[in-house]
């Protein structure tokens with residue numbers, strides 16, 4: 001389904017309850033499978049969380065996790081320790097192009113039995129669950145933090161726990177810290193010092209309830225809406241100041257784009273601050289917040305300013321090659337863009353081409369990142385249903401904030 005977006009008003013008001021963080025939910029679902037006394041509140045209603053939940057309760061030997069990267073990586077580790085269980089773990093065509101060798105090698109070094117069914121280094125995987133007895137492993141940390149979180153999540157269920165030595169420059173660090181915090185909140189002895197993660201074995205004795213904070217990556221689209229509005233005062237929930245999610249860096253990242261954040265009791269209020277003088281070129285290193293790249297570039301495009309984003313090396317192996325996808329779609333609007341393997345430069349673009357059809361490449365964030373641009377020009381989004389990967393009610397949410405959404 002393609003949709004056409006236009007602005008009903010450039011003055012934005014309203015409230016929205018955003019679904020739970022998919023990153024927190026997916027970690028807690030794995031931990032709950034290992035420690036059933038865990039109770040999860042405000043879990044994410046995203047496809048990625050639903051597919052993971054279904055996989056964990058499935059009695060079938062073949063599991064298809066579609067486009068869900070964290071589910072693929074976390075389940076690879078999880079099924080490796082399910083003694084006596086044989087699982088084939090596969091995903092969408094794109095998932096079969098997303099590398100998993102570093103994680104498989106680390107698990108094999110710990111004693112796991114994993115075979116590639118097709119291409120070496122990529123799903124589908126055939127996993128024979130075993131008891132892992134080794135307790136030390138090394139792993140390159142500069143490709144995807146999800147491999148590291150996957151090992152950390154199974155670590156407390158191993159007889160001797162696990163020591164993980166991280167090699168190279170660590171990428172997406174806040175996601176590793178999120179995993180660490182959740183383990184600690186459960187009562188597990190866990191640490192990250194220098195480049196060594198240590199996690200002690202653990203057994204949960206009593207019930208433990210976790211309340212998932214709403215998704216900050218999803219909040220980014222509201223930041224962009226506010227930045228591109230003439231005036232705005234909106235409230236989104238449930239958010240807190242001390243977040244486990246690295247994408248809460250939005251608060252700082254959007255200050256210079258004219259968005260003021262106020263923390264209320266259980267929510268955030270976003271206001272357009274027209275007194276802010278916009279930078280000519282917006283610069284940011286997004287090594288810690290890769291999922292914000294698309295949102296920020298489109299905000300800059302809409303504001304008519306340039307941007308130079310670095311730390312984008314992980315974007316090439318996500319739902320699509322996001323650097324190439326951004327290049328192709330931004331240029332349709334008349335923008336001049338340069339990309340490398342880990343950076344993007346957008347030159348200021350004063351006049352946006354109208355009625356562009358934005359291709360989304362099975363990537364929820366391509367659809368959601370371009371949507372706020374409707375405040376500056378009419379546009380269409382291809383295959384709008386992709387948003388359900390992380391934010392199933394995204395189009396209702398955006399309609400609630402003065403954007404007209406029509407099926408075409």
Ligand SMILES: O=C(O)C1=C[C@@H](OP(=O)(O)O)[C@@H](O)[C@H](O)C1
Pocket residue numbers: 022023024070143144145146149171172175290291314
């Ligand atoms: O652990 C997680 O929940 C995630 C880690 C990040 O991936 P990388 O570590 O591969 O950058 C992020 O992009 C993804 O959306 C979610």
Ligand SMILES: C=C(OP(=O)(O)O)C(=O)O
Pocket residue numbers: 067068069070071291318319365390
């Ligand atoms: C990269 C993402 O997800 P995953 O890697 O879990 O598919 C994302 O949600 O932007």
